[in-house]
Amino acid sequence: MVLAVVIGAGAGAGSIVFRWCIQFFTRLFSGHADYAAAAGSSHPHVSWLGPYFVLFAPVIGGLLYGPLVNRFAKEARGHGVPEVMLAVAQRGGRISPKVAVVKTLASALTIGSGGSVGREGPIVQIGSALGSTLGRYTRVTEGRMKLLVSCGAAGGIAATFNAPLAGVFFAMELILGAFSAEAFGALVLASVTASVIGRAAFGNTAFLDLPDFRVDNLAQYGLFAVLGVVAALVGVGFTRILYWIEDACDWAWRGPEWLRPAVGGLALGVVLLVLPEMYGVGYPVLQNATEGKYAVSFLILLLLGKVVATSLTIGIGGSGGVFAPGLFIGAMLGSAYGTAVHQLMPGEAGPTGAYALVGMGAVFAGASRAPITAVVILFELTGEYSIILPLMLAIVLATATSRLLTKDTIYTLKLRRRGIDLEGPARNARIGGQRVGTVMEPLPEPLPASTPLAHAADLLSLSPHGALPVVDASERYIGVVTAQAVAEVLSEQPEGAPVTVEKLAEPPAPVTADQPLATALGHLVAVNGTGVPVLDRIHGKPVGWLSHQGALRVLHTTS
Template structure:
């Protein structure tokens, strides 16, 4: 009872929501730390080093006799491990993860299966550790979001708040990974939640801050990119024209990255079609290994390689090769069934292509153009802004990760121009295009928004006097016995009612109605102690019709020829198991000789605590209006306390000792 009241308080109050957000922030912080060390551990097992690029190693320190053949063998071995893991336990853990979180928030009420966090962590760490050319940010977003969703579902948080908690988990993961709490907030709100409200922002800020504090204890407080050249700045006002030109090129590169990603995914689908999906990463690992053999700098996430690029250790043509190679390597890793993000590869592509632009500018204009590393930093933000179309996240990430706020103006210009060009040329982003190809457009307004804005309490038929669910810790019982069999006729059906909370969104309530609400469902308060009213499909439609003025249809993009993941994967069960204790719904169909025929519902002598809730008349379901005049054949549903009607359900009464009291 105490646990139920505490959960009800968490669901109902704003302070309770903040308490849950604190738990999400702490969990996301430790999750990000654990995930990073998990990557280091698998990388060390495969190579003998924590990250590629340390000490300029090439090959495996554990198996030196393999030489460069290590690059071909190790992705195959890793694919044999994480391929079956994903296929067996959580197929939505495949790929870059963020689209799965976005669709969970947009259309599944924030529900993510709990096992996703574990499977995603293991599969992504394995994939990166054996050479997968993907990032660790997408996985930690999915890991943090799954943890948040699991906690919210355990508390039975209503959908509108569960969605915010998922954004809190994503924000905490990004914040702890990059030591960038502002970036985490913008990522959670701009990309995951996709809406701005004061309460949501405050809650996401709380989780992001706590996750970053925890990460600083274990990982330090220095900016993520600490090995940058000194005195990076624009020295002439005309250099902003070069920044704008770079932004246009970066926008095209970001869109090219998106198109290459899905083109290679389609190619892998066609080549592999019909074969066992669990073996796909291992077989595809041969091709990935050959690419790594040609360009070892594409191994893993690639942050040490970016440091080398910032320091000017690579020539112009090798920078171009790295940018193009990273697009192909990342796309191939995901196309063969790997698990990892595209955020870090976007930064990698932006940094190397921006550095190439800076080298060219230095050759053409000399020192007046500024250091090439400046354009590498602008390129990082501009390419990601073009690919993801998230300008606030892009700006915050570059500024926080470099720790140099003097770069704000050129980075802001580059991101603004890149976002504008990208939006003018392309509709989908690197994240939403995956959903568009499945036929889901989360960018366009849909009737779902009306369902999310309204609650069950807004639509229900409210009882004049709420009913207590329990009395002195025992199920409520009727006062005395009242034989009303002769009043309405024989019992048609008796069932245990499910219930919805008053602050549940209409989207959540409608799913419960479809599953359990033949003639409607009782609506209870957040403490699960009183029945406030009754909700029917008709109530829902009436409320939505009032709220919804116009709704645009959802764009239907072409379905993919072969979808690797189970289309039902990640769709959590919507059964909240909120049975209404102490009551039953009894249906009676009026016979010709029923005493109730010809009388209104309000004229009938109802027993104490017996409430008529709906009437099916001429195949039309309506509320139990006291003025409704009953006719033969009407089916009336009544919410009755346990014990049930004396003499009607003898077998049931025999199993309930209070039924005869």
């Protein structure tokens, strides 16, 4: 708990330094506190260039941060959160301490010179690096190390957005990937500490001054539901385009990596010249959209421009987050949708700002599939309880739709493209990389679904597994019945117990023969009995049995 407070304080202080660096470089490169608020203006110190200075700002910035990242910390390139997720999932929470320094400078230079990315990804990586460094110095266990890294991430989000609850749930949903009382307590301490320090420096105000939210009639819930589905499509599309443009940049570039951001900065400069609202994070533009100040056609142009500008910034080797761009894209979508609906149904639609706010959360949820974080951060930003119901509706639909469309999120896809599966064994790991089909045991004789319960109890008592597969009259696998389930039914409600085992058969999480053993272990520890059936991936029929003892035997012989 003490370490969590210290890390929270470090993340809060890091966010202050990081924001100061962004402000300094933004004024240096653009001559304005936030060029997106003065889009199209000239640089006061090179006014003779007019707005054309934006062609050169990304090039100069790239010449500075390109060699810095390439020489000292290549993991500082990109949006940062996937690297932290990988460190926690497969590297015991180990992150190099130099990442904090390099990420601070590289991301501040990227954003200050016009890169269209967010500041939350960098501060997550900065805070996580601080947590990892402190964990190594204090020699904590691997489990505690992962928790300290998550504390750094929570503190970074909390201080950046002045949203302490969002920081906690961001760390639990995306970084730690688990919920426990101990983790929640530590994350709250880190998040609150970082928020207190952030508020002392920046005031107790949200990073956006969002409009009041209200729902005028029940019909609007149907409109919010449609927005949630559309937002999922946009979020998934943003993810695909982001990595498609990154692939295109990889294909096109043949020179040294340290020079790539500067040369690619020319292309980014052209985008900024055409649409200067894309310069930096773009909070002033987001603010105007939520207030309904833009026409639908311009909102769609801003949405597409942000997708391209963010993807290009990441693709050329820039450093920055995709959380804020996701909120930006969602605000443009929601505002355009709300304006269009208001024109079609002026008496039913309600205020445009309401749709912009829901769109922000729904697009982020569609891209990241972190629904709790999306709900909490919008609630904290607005302070309006009335937003919860439509926001939850849209975000749940966006998350479900996104899950139907793609297996990966905007964070995990970056890792999977490098051949890394967070749910599987670490790359080159000796333990857990075996396929289940190579370690499974023979399948126990399945029970017909019509087997009387008393007879099934006798067979289960003789089985060494404490569980048996159940098949129907067509030999189709329908689930597993356990000795515990039969014993509970016979002892608690003997008069109302089912006649056969069919009603007690429940299918556990599917384990297939082609899965890595490390992935199957997660399902194995969650079941009753001493094992699970192994299924053929194509036909779904049981072909073997994976037991706790068999898995431990394999792990022992390869360790």
